[in-house]
Amino acid sequence: xxxxxxxxxxxxxxxxxxxxxxxxxxxxxxxxxxxxxxxxxxxxxxxxxxxxxxxxxxxxxxxxxxxxxxxxxxxxxxxxxxxxxxxxxxxxxxxxxxxxxxxxxxxxxxxxxxxxxxxxxxxxxxxxxxxxxxxxxxxxxxxxxxxxxxxxxxxxxxxxx
Ligand code: MG
Numbered sequence: 001x002x003x004x005x006x007x008x009x010x011x012x013x014x015x016x017x018x019x020x021x022x023x024x025x026x027x028x029x030x031x032x033x034x035x036x037x038x039x040x041x042x043x044x045x046x047x048x049x050x051x052x053x054x055x056x057x058x059x060x061x062x063x064x065x066x067x068x069x070x071x072x073x074x075x076x077x078x079x080x081x082x083x084x085x086x087x088x089x090x091x092x093x094x095x096x097x098x099x100x101x102x103x104x105x106x107x108x109x110x111x112x113x114x115x116x117x118x119x120x121x122x123x124x125x126x127x128x129x130x131x132x133x134x135x136x137x138x139x140x141x142x143x144x145x146x147x148x149x150x151x152x153x154x155x156x157x158x159x160x161x
Pocket of ligand 1: 012013014039043044045046
C-alpha cells in the first residue's frame with residue numbers, strides 16, 4: 001500500500017589511517033587489529049552507510065546531523081552503537097527495517113571470508129535482514145589505489161503495524 005514503505009540510500013567513505021595504530025572494523029566485525037581506517041569514531045564505513053540509509057528512508061536527515069564528528073561522545077565509538085541508535089530513531093518514528101543491502105568498495109583486504117559474519121552482525125543490530133557485497137574499484141582513483149574504503153547502502157523500511 002502506498003505510504004507503507006520507504007527507501008533510503010546511504011554512502012560513506014573513510015581513508016586508511018596510515019601507520020599501524022587502528023583496528024580495521026567493517027560491518028561491526030573486527031577484520032584486523034591494525035591497518036584500520038581513520039575517522040572520529042571507529043570509522044566503520046559499512047555501519048555509517050547503513051545508518052545513513054535508514055535515517056534517509058525514515059525522513060530523519062543524515063548521519064552527520066545526528067552524530068556530529070565534533071561530538072566527543074562518538075570519538076573512537078563502536079559504530080554499531082551509531083547504527084543501533086539510527087534504527088531506534090526510525091523505530092520511534094514508526095518504521096521497521098524490511099531489508100537492507102550494502103556494497104563495500106575496497107581493494108583489500110578480501111571481504112569474502114567475513115561477509116557472512118558482517119551480514120549477521122548488521123542484521124542483529126539493525127533489526128532486519130542485511131546483506132553485504134564486496135566490489136573492487138578496478139584500480140581506478142583513490143579507492144582503486146587502496147587509499148580507503150567506501151560503502152553504499154540501501155534500506156527499505158516498512159511502517160510498523
Ligand atoms: Mg563515516
